[in-house]
Amino acid sequence: MSPVAIPPLPFLPDAVIFDMDGLMLDSERAINACMARAALELGHDLPETLWLQMIGGGDGLCRRLLAERIGDAATVVLLERVETMYDAVADAGIDHRPGVVDLLELLVARRIPRAVATSTRRPLAMRKLAAAGLLRYFDAVCTSSDVARPKPAPDVYLLAAATLGVAPSLCLVLEDSPTGVRAALAAGMTPVQVPDMLEPDDDVRALRHRIVDSLAAAQRLLEARLAIG
Template identity: 30%
Template sequence: MTNIELIIFDMDGLMFDSERIAFSAWQEVLNKHGYEITLDFYLNLIGSNEERIKELCSKEYGSDFPFDELKQERYQVVDRIINNKGLPLKTGLKELLDYLQDKPLKKAVATSTNRERALKLLNLHKLVPYFDYIFCGDEITKSKPHPEIFLKVCEKLNCEPTKTIVLEDSIAGIIASFNANMIPIMIPDMIEPNEAVKDKIYKCFNNLLEVKKYLTENFFQA
């Protein structure tokens, strides 16, 4: 394989064990207001930015669904859960980031979460300095699975898409990185690879420690 110029990290479900927290928060808020959310519907939201989630919720619950109001309530519930229980890092994240510190490539975050929320979560674990660039869901016009967010990162960092690895846990993210002509690596969280993406995944690993091992053996041998 070609030399790698850039590794792009998704955030929720890839760096943080946050998708389950988000689902619990949605359940609490929607139940309070007389709505129900199924796990299957929530899984369809993973990887989407707020505008796309709002669109999907309008289709599911009706055009009068008060998304903006309930979104703010959900943030409050998420913050309460994190304040009480913390925000767990995914297995191997710090080890992988520390390992990549002195490697001749760039690192970026590409998350569907808005910038204010993303920076708040990243700063909880002092992760911002690890990255050359952070690109967020409120800075794009088209949500994953459209490749815009990944292509924007490459453009900003002057890197070739074909020399870019994308680490993702979501189906939408894998499709987006594949459509961007990048190298999609999936580390499943709440969603296992399905037929729509099995032929688009370059590699699939259980955790980021396995990613570190793969990079060591294939790109950065001593």
């Protein structure tokens, strides 16, 4: 991470909107492991970098990248195998990313509204949040099933703000992926990026948003702003 001091939040947010995969749940590693295992079982020699390209992009991007490598028919078979594997992992409860519960408890205590804005389809998103014990923390869950365009379009973030009844400019967004950061910026929100498997490159850093190395660091940013009022 950059050694440059992180500037304080410019405002006290009226709501905090969370990405899900890679931000709250350690699901990027879980789905990548399922992808790699299914590809190996089906005889596809696919590089690890392909799975990293899919992070934060939603179903459409995953299908397109796979189809470019192995064709449409093989992609359908591969994703069916992955879905079966991943469903079992999700239903068992995916591990939390460090610090997420502490941050959510702080927001609950301060009565700051909370929403999820995820590229995952609604049925799976709800199952994952429930199995991980996080669903109860949120006032709204907005998914790719609920909007016309996935991230990096701003749709799911704008829906989350509207559902909470909060102006986008007063929403703080927590994201792990560059795709999600771009969606939050397009929505007119203030993102704080907590990278997981993808380290921000120069193009991402040029967006000039706040980047921290953990949810605990994001919580410290918020606590500093709460102290100011």
